[in-house]
Amino acid sequence: MRRRSTFTFSMLCFGFAFLYIPIFSLIFYSFNKSRLATVWGGFSTKWYGELFQNELIIDAALLSLRIAAVTATMAVILGTMAGLALARLGRYRGRTLFAGMVMAPLVMPEVITGLSLLLLFVSLEEMIGWPAGRGATTITIAHITFSMAYVAVIIQSRLSSMDDSLEEAAMDLGSRPFRVLWDVTLPIISPAMVSGWLLSFTLSLDDLVIASFVSGPGSSTLPMVIFSKVRLGVTPDINALATIIILVVSTGVLLAGILMHRQEQRRLRDEQMAYSD
Amino acid sequence: MSGGAHVAVSRKIEAAAEPLQGEVGRIDATGIALAILNRFRNAWRTVLILVPYFWLFLFFLVPFGIVLKISLAEAVIARPPFTPLLEWVDGTVLEIRITFDNFLFLIEDALYWTGYLNSLKLATISTICCLLLGYPMAYAIARASKTMRNIYLMMIILPFWTSFLLRIYAWMGMLNNNGVINNVLSWIGLIDEPIGFMHTEFAVFLGITYSYLPFMILPLYANLERMDLSLHEAAMDLGSRPMRVFFDVTLPLSMPGIIAGSLLVFIPATGEYVIPALLGSPDNLMIGRVLFDEFFSNRDWPVASAVAIVLLFVLVAPIMFFQHYQMKEAEEGKA
Known part of the structure; x- marks a missing residue:
């Protein structure tokens, strides 16, 4: 047993090195004085x-x-509706197609x-004359569509x-279905909604391919600008930009993760106390 | 809902045909109003289903129909650059013009064959590499103490959140002729000349493995973490060696995680565009890149659509499999 756990542990270390060395080297070289992006010329x-x-x-x-x-907010609204419709509303006509449409964007x-949305x-x-031309609106619609699948x-x-015992309890105590949804279910899923919002936000911020298809002249998103620059090679200013983005996103995710972890612990404690009373 | 629309449409026709029968129309309308009122008690339920349903239907399902339609059209220099399928001839005859030329073109031109096969090959190799690296990692995380587990998981999820494009870009800095790897190797004295990693198939496959590794680890971890360890203990007590326990118990039990992770890597990797565009050379054809160039450089929308339809056809079996699996998992999670 011991030998294999040494093996898996060293694989874990190797895996983390594989995941993080490129990112750290990028951050390191963003503070490079030299124009040649990977030749060190001082801080x-x-x-x-x-x-x-x-x-x-x-x-x-x-x-x-x-x-x-905009994408994150809309995706959380639509995705939460879809998630509820799939998990809590039992069987209804067209549920299989619905579930399929929710899952498919994850792997498509x-x-x-991108191509299919542009043609649409x-x-x-x-x-019908809408949308007149392509730009921020069409990019947003495209982003909402794939982000809401993640949220769902x-x-x-x-x-x-x-x-669903909490929901059933509320129901037994005479709450109307809508109140149960509002007072019980939504608070339960609120951490998931927060993660969904953050994930949609970063997915939208990151998307290059779909945005390239559905954007129009004059609406170049950040990934499109970055891509057109880095196609030609590594440049120091993109290193700096990448460092800022990576640091901001990781700080945000870490903070959100810690906060939600704490809240979850508290909720579990409260629940346990409620049961023991 | 479609029933309501149907009633409304038929009422319109009735009203247009026989204006004297207004009475019927009014009764019908009261009936509808009553039905709506009756439904209103459950309206939130209907809204909950219908709003996302409609959105996905319009922006996810319908577009595929349009891609299929355009793949059967001919390319012309116009806006939009394809011929309509249905056209009125002399205002009386509706002519349907369908051509399979785009698909024939795909079959005849070796470029597309190479593209599809190369994509499948690279996606397969990368999936296997993700599995070989990801499985021990997921296993180590699942067996770690609770505190360490959360830290490790965070470390897996963090790169997944940070920009995909920028992580590929980071590899450009690693693999360049004067990049980090070559610098380190020549500093140690292993090489005199830089090794040309960039613009090779190896770079593409490294990029795919790197970007999709978290997608493999997370479902594997979820599976390994909730595995019932009493079976292992039983096997151990009966005198099995650790290796045997792994191959006879752990591996078969973790099959759902392996399948979910592999599909999450394989399917999107097959259509990958950014990685071959940045790390590969123009010779390493991958079908995502072929489609992109066909569309943006050649502006041949019908052929690009045909490429997409065939790609979808290639991937439909794995996608269906994935969905079937996900749904089963979701149902089981509830039980």
């Missing part, structure tokens, strides 16, 4: 300064953040999703891991 933060003067990048970042905020290759927008414009799966798995 400097000049690339960060240059970054904030690059209007193209700032504009793209602002557009991406705006799209991500991005090129297919083009056809819709021809038929998070909500659904949260709901299926909780037994």
Whole structure:
């Protein structure tokens, strides 16, 4: 037993090294003075300064953040509805198709999703004149569509891991179904909704392929700008940008994770006390 | 709902045909109002289902129909750059124009064959590598103490949250001719000339394994973590050696995790675009990249659509399998 656990542990260390060395080296070289991105020329933060003067990048970042905020909010609303519809509403006509449509975007290759949505927008414009041209709106719709699938799966798995005794108790005590949903179910799934929001936000902020298909002239998102720059090779200012994004996202995720962990502990404690009384 | 729409439509027709029968229409309307009122008590339930249903139907299912439609059209230089399938000839005859030329074109041109086969090959190799690396990792995490488990899990999830594009970009800095790996190797004195890692198939496969590793570990971990260990103890007590216990008990029991993880890696990896575009060379054809270029560089929408339809066809079996699996898991989780 002991020998194998040494083996799995060393694989774990190797795996983490594999996952983190590229990221750390990128952060390291973002403070490189030299223009040659991977030849060390001394410590400097000049690339960060240059970054904030690059209007193209700032504009793209602002557009991406705006799209991500709208996407995350809409995806949580729609995804929570879908998750509830799948986990708590029992059987109804068309449930299998519904479940299929919720799961499929998780694994669908991005090129297919992107192409099909673009063709939909083009056809819709021809038929009913909406959406007029493509840009932030079409990108947002596309992002909501795949993000809500992630949210739905998070909500659904949260709901299926909780037994519905609390909801049944509320029902037995005479609460109407809608009140049960509002007073009992939603508070239970609120941590899942927060994770869903954060995940949708980062997914939207990160998407390149789908946005490339459904964007129009003048609406380049941050990943599109980054991609067109890095196709030509490693550049120090993108290293700086990458460092900022990675640090902000990881801090956010870590904080949210710790906060939710604490809240969950408290909830479990409360529940235990309620049972023991 | 469709019943209501049907009634509304038939009422319209009635009203148009026989204006004198307004009475009938009114009675019908009262009936509908009553039905709606009756339904209103459960309205939130209907809304809960219908709103996301409608959204996914419009923005996920319908688009596939349109892709199929356009894959049967001819490319023309126009806006939009394809011919309509249905056209009125002289305003009287509805002509249907369908062509399978795009699909024939895919069959005849070796480029597409190579693209599909290469994608499947790279996705398969990467899935196996993710499994070989991810399984021991998931196993170690599942057997760690509760505190360490949470820390390890966070470390697995964190790269998954940070930008996919930027993590691939980080590998460009690693694999370059004057990149980190070559610098380290020549510093140790192992190599004199830099090794050209970039723009090779190896780089693409490394990139895929790297990006999709968390997708493999998380379902595996979920499976291994809730595995009932009493079976292992029983096998041990009966004198099985640890290796045998692993192959006879642990591995078969963790099959659901292996399947879920492998599909989560394999399916999206097959259609991958960003990784071959950044780390591969133009010679390492992958079908996602072929589709992208067909669309953006050649502006041949019908052929791009045909490529997408065939790719979907190739992936439909794994996708269905994945869904079937997910749903079964969800049902079991509830029970």
